Ligand SMILES: Nc1ncnc2c1ncn2[C@@H]1O[C@H](COP(=O)(O)OP(=O)(O)OP(=O)(O)O)[C@@H](O)[C@H]1O
Ligand SMILES: Nc1ncnc2c1ncn2[C@@H]1O[C@H](COP(=O)(O)OP(=O)(O)OP(=O)(O)O)[C@@H](O)[C@H]1O
């Protein structure tokens with residue numbers, strides 16, 4: 001048990017930046033879990049007397065135009081961030097990967113599916129998300145769905161192109177030459193080799209989902225305004241950019257920081273998951 | 289003409305430099321073909337790139353030793369500095385003719401480009417000279433083929449075009465790094481006889497790198513055998529093939545398939561070549577050698593002269609037998 | 611065909627339909643190829659690149675679907691089999707691939723690669739049985755059973771090719787089709803692998819189809835050799851006979867062009883064979899005619915049939 005944990009942490013030792021990313025992510029997760037303990041303020045409580053305060057000892061990140069404590073709202077906002085991120089990534093992977101893999105294994109149907117995916121990808125991501133929200137209606141679940149569909153297309157495309165390459169590999173051929181069926185090829189040869197490209201992709205999707213959700217919130221189409229989310233906070237305080245720039249700085253920084261950290265962690269995880277990278281250090285020094 | 293002295297090429301990214309080649313020395317005379325043989329990874333290509341000044345100097349570089357062309361040191365000159373200094377006397381052809389040619393450019397233009405680089409832009413009738421070069425490497429319909437794209441040519445033709453490009457700068461020395469490995473035997477035979485002919489006609493020196501002992505026997509005047517980054521034996525081709533004295537050279541010969549001796553099983557050299565990180569003091573071949581003694585395990589192994597022009601890095605060179 | 615014959619191929623034809631420069635071509639990669647393979651025999655296929663050697667091997671087990679012909683194995687025509695029956699045949703006729711690195715899935719351990727056929731066909735009674743058989747098979751090819759837990763990148767080229775051969779030996783097949791199994795290897799490792807194949811043949815009475823473009827390798831280990839040229843077998847016969855007394859002018863040229871490791875036997879000039887013709891638009895007559903020094907009249911109009919010339923040696927040439 002300790003050993004497996006150690007082996008997962010090992011790539012982080014080699015990559016200082018990834019370690020930093022991991023710490024940021026753990027902080028975000030912890031703050032989502034223990035939000036009420038981290039701050040004595042109520043994220044929704046208004047305090048008109050103390051509106052637009054700059055950062056002080058009591059209000060670390062200042063207050064917004066209703067006098068709500070920004071730090072508290074950032075902490076509570078991490079809940080929404082994680083929900084959106086995991087939701088979108090989960091949806092995109094669960095739908096996109098099967099579509100991509102099946103399209104490769106059954107080329108006739110697959111070609112058609114990929115044309116459909118191409119068609120959807122022709123729309124700019126945000127425009128498509130907006131269109132879907134218009135159809136589905138406003139709300140957190142629908143925002144996740146809309147963004148999920150947008151990234152489904154990208155995931156399916158990536159899966160398709162990688163699987164297509166894998167299908168032509170000699171080891172797939174070797175499997176077929178011993179009588180392997182399609183299902184065997186997919187589960188033993190294709191999917192395991194998709195893990196590292198998809199992991200990187202997933203960290204991207206997670207990051208872009210944050211930005212996407214923030215934009216939807218910003219336009220008033222995502223989380224309802226009373227729920228603290230980083231996007232909402234940006235949207236509400238945009239008119240105070242000159243008077244109270246910290247109102248934009250802190251949520252903006254959190255979005256960027258989380259997205260960045262995820263990419264870094266994704267990189268390190270790839271090292272752990274792919275045997276070729278796993279022993280990169282070993283093979284560099286040349287020992288078999 | 290070309291003189292390489294104690295060339296050590298190393299990977300310089302780690303804390304301590306890792307030597308890919310160690311103290312490689314040889315002389316190449318006018319009109320001579322020197323064959324360099326050795327197994328994959330023994331440092332043949334790195335030696336060639338070092339001579340050409342084409343090493344990626346930030347990761348792999350010449351750590352010590354010198355390369356002299358006509359007694360002028362060129363070790364640390366970049367290719368463009370060599371052109372500026374009028375020392376562009378070395379050309380190189382590579383193993384894979386397709387990847388070294390630009391797929392979207394007509395071969396005529398690619399040859400002219402090479403001509404212009406070396407003549408610094410002021411040359412008359414480059415197209416005519418390009419055609420002459422194609423004639424020189426025996427491409428039929430040279431005038432028409434100038435307009436062909438690389439994919440329209442067969443592998444053997446492409447390799448001829450590569451040779452033509454290499455000849456564009458009137459090289460005194462041509463380095464050929466496994467130029468026929470990707471080709472069929474029949475086409476290989478043609479390229480080999482072309483190289484031989486060019487070497488005689490233009491009295492050019494050729495450094496021919498290969499892992500195929502047969503090819504070396506066909507073409508080379510002298511042979512150097514490389515093992516784990518070092519030249520371990522040098523001799524004229526007749527002497528080396530008749531009387532190899534280094535146990536490694538000897539081992540190479542006994543694992544060559546010979547259809548006329550089918551009943552005798554091949555005798556592979558036991559074990560495998562060391563990685564560059566595994567090389568320790570002493571003779572790199574010692575772990576696989578049946579003649580090793582404690583003397584082989586430490587210190588550096590110096591050259592032992594066997595006869596005129598035949599020398600080996602071995603404490604126990606084999607006696608007259610094969 | 612003797613009673614010992616394990617595989618008989620008659621009139622095998624495989625055509626690829628390819629599009630080049632907006633024109634469709636029917637590329638006859640394998641054209642009317644016939645041969646037989648006896649138990650415990652090594653049959654070599656040689657020829658220039660693109661002459662169809664690999665396609666012959668792949669067509670036999672229907673990895674590429676042939677257009678016509680009969681491949682008799684175990685009393686059945688493999689080309690008519692589908693589904694479960696075909697998959698069972700593929701268990702008995704196994705392939706070894708050229709590139710020992712590419713043919714192993716980099717994410718699977720050696721054990722999983724070696725046991726793959728057994729896993730696909732659910733041949734193992736228990737995990738212990740599986741481990742035991744993996745260890746046994748690895749030992750067969752001269753690898754320590756501890757290699758089972760490694761990944762392909764942790765092995766050297768020669769060790770990988772041993773694994774490539776090991777995976778074709780579990781369960782022990784009747785025939786191995788080895789497609790250029792030593793072309794990617796250095797001479798010393800090549801010699802080890804060739805010795806291994808000879809040894810396996812002796813111990814397990816395997817029949818091997820050995821594909822290679824290296825005539826000296828084929829000459830060293832094969833009992834019989836088939837020489838291919840542009841999709842056709844132009845000569846087939848006992849290895850020694852074929853080497854010492856080649857009949858077909860192409861075989862002669864091929865043997866002559868092999869660079870002999872002897873500086874006193876240099877190939878003279880004027881050996882030029884010219885370039886092989888385009889595979890897309892074959893002229894009528896003998897495919898070798900435009901490179902052949904003997905070509906005349908009939909050679910340009912009629913395709914030569916392959917016929918027995920002496921004893922067991924067959925060649926396809928009008929001039930014999
Ligand atoms: N960037 C690098 N870092 C570490 N080692 C390297 C690097 N590049 C090359 N090497 C090592 O340098 C050695 C020599 O390589 P080189 O390409 O010269 O071999 P070669 O003799 O030309 O082999 P081949 O016949 O396969 O072409 C090899 O062992 C290789 O692993
Ligand atoms: N899937 C394919 N589609 C179209 N053409 C193909 C395909 N596979 C092979 N060919 C063509 O069929 C011919 C025979 O190919 P094959 O791979 O059997 O040759 P080979 O003798 O094995 O050559 P090599 O020595 O290069 O491996 C070649 O001209 C090749 O271009």
Ligand SMILES: [Mg+2]
Pocket residue numbers: 332333334465
């Ligand atoms: Mg090389």
Ligand SMILES: [Mg+2]
Pocket residue numbers: 663664665789
């Ligand atoms: Mg092939």
